[in-house]
Amino acid sequence: MLLLLEQILNGLQFGVMLFLLAAGLTLVLGIMNLVNLAHGSLYMVGAFVTAAVTSWSGSFMIGLAIALPATMLVGMLVEVIVLRRLYPRHHLDQVLATFGLILFFNELVRVLWGPRPVFLDVPEFLNGSVELLPGIPYPAYRLAIILVGLLVALFLYFLTQRTRIGMLIRAGASNREMVGALGVNVGLLYTIVFGIGAMLAGLAGVMAGPVYSVEMGMGEAILIQVFVVIVIGGIGSIRGALIGSILVGLVDTLGRSFLPTALRLIMDPSRADGMGSALSSMSIYMLMALVLFVKPQGLFRAHG
Amino acid sequence: MKFGLKSIAVSAAIVLSWGAATVATAKAEAVKIGMITTLSGGGSALGIDIRDGFQLAVDQEGGKLGGAEIELIIEDDAREPDRATEIASRMVDRDQVDIMTGLVWSNLAIAIVPKVVRDDIIYISPNAGPSLLAGAGCNANYFNVAWQNDNLHEAIGQYLQDRGVGSAFILAPNYPAGQDALTGFKRYYKGDIKGELYTKLGQTDYAAEIAQVRDASPDAVFFFLPGGMGISFIKQYNQAGLDKSVPLYGPAFSFDQAILGAVGDAALGVINSSQWNKDLNNEANNRFVADFQKAYGRLPSLYASQGYDAARLIASALSATGGNVSDKDALRAAIKAANFDSVRGEFRFGNNNHPIQDIYVRRVIKEGDVLTNEIIGKAFHDHQDAYAADCKL
Secondary structure (H helix, E strand, O other): OHHHHHHHHHHHHHHHHHHHHHHHHHHHHHHHOOOOOOHHHHHHHHHHHHHHHHHHHOOHHHHHHHHHHHHHHHHHHHHHHOHHHHOOOOHHHHHHHHHHHHHHHHHHHHHHHOOOOEOOOOOHHHOOEEEEEOOEEEEHHHHHHHHHHHHHHHHHHHHHHHOHHHHHHHHHHHOHHHHHHOOOOHHHHHHHHHHHHHHHHHHHHHHHOOOOOEOOOHHHHHHHHHHHHHHHHOOOOHHHHHHHHHHHHHHHHHHHHHHHHHHHOOOOHHHHHHHHHHHHHHHHHHHHHHHHHHOOOOOOOOOO | OHHHHHHHHHHHHHHHHHHHHHHHHHOOOOEEEEEEEOOOOOOHHHHHHHHHHHHHHHHHOOOEEOOEEEEEEEEEOOOOHHHHHHHHHHHHHOOOOOEEEOOOOHHHHHHHHHHHHHOOOEEEEOOOOOHHHOOOOOOOOEEEOOOOOOHHHHHHHHHHHHOOOOEEEEEEEOOHHHHHHHHHHHHHOOOEEEEEEEEOOOOOOOHHHHHHHHHHOOOEEEEOOOOHHHHHHHHHHHHOOHHHOOOEEEEHHHOOHHHHHHHHHHHOOOEEEEOOOOOOOOHHHHHHHHHHHHHHOOOOOHHHHHHHHHHHHHHHHHHHHOOOOOOHHHHHHHHHHOOOOEOOEOEEEOOOOOEEEEEEEEEEEEEOOEEEEEEEEEEEEEEOOOOHHHOOO
């Protein structure tokens, strides 16, 4: 029972981590209609900048404070130099171009930091664990990830629903020409939106650094799951990204921990382990298929 | 028809004279060595270390190996089997290399080595040692100077067995090398397996697995998670506080010089297995470690030692044949003799051209600010892999 509770918490934490990435990706995909495979590269940049600044300054918080504007800046530069030309193009062109960006960023990171993974530790004040219930010590840093994720969800809710820029973003998404005709600089608006998306990816990288390995290509592995999240949640919907993330996090974690055990009840152990691990690797894709079968547009389609 | 015959005769003459010319100059030509390894993208740290180790041996001889002039062609496979296959066929057909080496990954080795050795080119593996090429699939032209994939896992199994550790929880990624790893471990460990998990390849979050370890409360955890997977796992394992109650054990791959910096203090004290360490006290190793640090400004890794040994092995063979690579039988015999001082000390080839060597147990320590390993014991003496019996050589 305690194990189940702990695994639910693990699933929630993993889901929130996915949300930090999915929020930015869905914002860009849903509003600017741009398939950005290089979103994971911005995540990597966030982690590397944090690691570099933290080791130089000795403070994780300084690393965080520099990494966020840095990734935002990198994102905006990429938007102005490359992505801006891709909005009217076919999705396939966007996929090709942003795949090229992945290769570019990977090699850039290798030139700057070398081929070896770099080190980033949990900040001192979050080191250690909290006894949530007797028998469940939970790492404090993972609790912090959950907290940050929920704060980001709140921030995005206010940004899109309660601010002028949020209103323009939503309006621009529905009818770009009309918003432009009303005297709004849509180009600048998109640059800002992309910057926000990049900063969110950077924040995910900052949070991920102390837990995962900070290495070249770290964004690609997790990005596949993030795409599953936004397809499940509905492209362009922040709420969908949140619900989708938590669903994927829970299904993935609970599948990995309980499927092999469950299968042992009906077949011999070695076959159960093999099949259990194979099935749990597929679980999030099966979830995606199920959701798309019932709701072809995803759970919360934003518009269109 | 007349024209046809004439042109055939002319071209035959040209081909023959050209052939004669190349035969005549062959002696003076450099030995061509083709190296395909991973120099970009994820996992490039391994290929770069293999290359640098190999290059160091060449530089020590002033651009030669075993007294013979060599031409070293280095290409990057970016860890992609397609790309590696393409480069390999180019090296065979266009560059006409005599010896090939460099591959890091088992899946790439399986894709390339069988084809290359069929073309009668000698392949010296500085790392990948899949069971497929060690048993029934062995070949007279294929030599592995590192190990067979199972070896380091077997060593930890033996170590835990020797120490009478009662139970273990084991995990590896769900792919062939992962399954080989756990099979290798269980071949020598006879205690209670409290849990056996196959994780997703490339997985980043291990919270679910770590919770299961805590729940099972074994006496030891053995894991094989190469590269970034291992870094994530060790960090998360320590963050969960489990390192204080259940010690981690693994092969050298997650505790090697190239990776320790990224794992940080979480790796301190962990026991792992390796056929090499920088503190092995023999003349060849002392020279290698000192020269490597001088040349590249960092401590050598396991992979660097394997690249270096690959070059030294080739050097010993070229020295024995006087730099002549056209007599393949003589070259093969000279390589098989392994008449060189390996940086790991005792080393010879078994019947399947894989090493018979000692495997050590190491512990991660801190020397000043730098994390590194020290040898604390030996798991195997003159160890040969389990597939050698299936090899017809």
